[in-house]
Amino acid sequence: MTAVTETAGGGILPGLRRLVATQEAVLLLALVVLVIVVGTINPRFVSERNVQSVLLGNAYIAVAAIGMSMVIVSGNIDISVGSLIGVLATLSGSLAVSGVPIILCWLIPLVVGAMVTGFMGLLVAYLRIPAIVVSLGMLSILKGGLISITGGDWITDLPEGYHLAQMRPFDIPMPIYFMVFLTIGAAIWMRYSVTGRSIYAVGGNAEAARLSGISRERTIVKVFVIHGVFVGIASVLFATQLSIIQSTVPPNLELTIITASVVGGVSILGGVGTVIGSTFAAVLLAAIGSALIFVNLSPYWLRAVQGILILVTVLADILRRRRMSRRR
């Protein structure tokens, strides 16, 4: 996936084997198997309607997981992301209701998101407070702030043309465009740009990165700012998918997003992982949730099965890495 696989020798066959051995390939395979098996049991699972609703309802999670993956690759974490999505969605909705031009309602959350996460990045980079602590504090501030400002009220009467996530250019829902293009764009940027590479360097070995002239501090602040923009986009997709905006986000949203990154192959220790993996994982996790309903499993057991699957994916990844490091 990163330096480890790239330095191994060339050749088509080993190259193919390396490709198959990546977390991205494993996830894609799992997704294909899931679609075939569940689709055979219950064809309605692969109906256009269900596929769209699964992708539509979870695209914002995949988008947020892109930024989260970058943060985790840099060796940090952000557990305030769920609350931040809630705050930015409410901000966007409130602006729209008060008559601000719609384009600004879509863009301001991106800016504010970048400012909030940028502030966290400054604390993490320059004051060296662990990211988990900073974002834990930020989580309380955002969550409490949101409810005390909105009073838990829903936002209704949103203006016409505001619902970005309900638009369907070329008959494909807008969130799917966002998910696909942002994933591809971010993947290319992380792999080929100087800043993108330096994220891996900082997360992999901060000292070596410093010696090779990469500023750890500036890289971390940049990563957090970019993460904030992705959170902003995710929040707009979340805010515009229904005709109302609730003042709450799904419980444990931050954990869902972190899970997508981690199951996607991003190492929590930093330095390893891609955003393609995290997007595949976000889709896979959503598909699993939907599949369980279609095979008539009691919905009460849904979370337990999801937990087992997360565990299996993580264990498989650890075993695969161990075998790979033994082979070399």
Add this chain to the structure above:
Amino acid sequence: MAETNMGPATRSAATGRRRFQFGHEALLLVLLVVSLSVLATQSDVFLTTANLLNQGRLMTEVAIVALPMTMIIVTGGIDLSVGSMLGLSAIVLGYSWQNLGLPLGVACVVAVLTGTAAGFFNGLLVTRTKVPPLIATLATLALFRGLAEGISEARSVRGYPDWFFRLGQGEVLGVPSQLWILLVAIVIAWIVLARTTFGRSLYAIGHNEVAARFSGIAVDRCKLAIYTASGFASGLAGLIFVSRVSTTRSDMGTGLELDVIAAVVLGGTSIFGGVGTIVGTVLGFVLIQLLKNGLALTGVTSDATIVVIGTVLIGSILLTNFIGRRHRGDG
């Protein structure tokens, strides 16, 4: 994340670290006294024995779980699944009493054992498979909560006999019963972490796990023990929770992990491991509970209170970092 630790922290000698720790505890104590006196002038009810004891009652579940969490974070680990283990234990209690027809006393034991087993499972995952604790317990957070939901099928259990409520609602010698349990737990945890070889080896693991291994510390066995202890504490907290609120539901303890970690971190335990004390953690959860209650009594909404707690959390770490750096002279 471990790399970040290599900076100023390693440069400081052990004495510097002790001073840092003392600085943080002193800071918390000052914060505690200041907020106590300010809040006392704002409300007549706040500084009364009845109110403070009642706050102790509300604080117990978080506090009991925070003790083993301190030890886990001292080793550089974390346990995100505590809320789910609490929920699972609570459900097992209700299910084995009502649906399996076990005597309630036996059901209590089964519930706490379930929590302990869940913690043991976490410990096995962390030590045998080398999955980072954050990920391992993130997965079991979903798994244990899922088991609780599956077993309960979203049905709540009520109608426990009166004697059972003595644990969570009763008093012994004028003090809420669960506070006695908490007191014993604090003393045990303090002795274990500060005064035993086992406790010292937890710090060693947190500072440098490889070095700890080479100096003959049974690292895996230590970790297994503290993750199991975390499960046990979560199970016990589940029991107390059910007894306090008189009902069992599968969503009990959701989000508990963040409250617990906030208390531990506010108490000065470093998330990178190697630093932290039980005294700090105790100050941490007492301060959080008093802020919550005091602000609520002075008319601040509970949501605004969360904002204050988040600010105090970041602020106190910032301040300690600042003081610590000045002491070491590298700020």
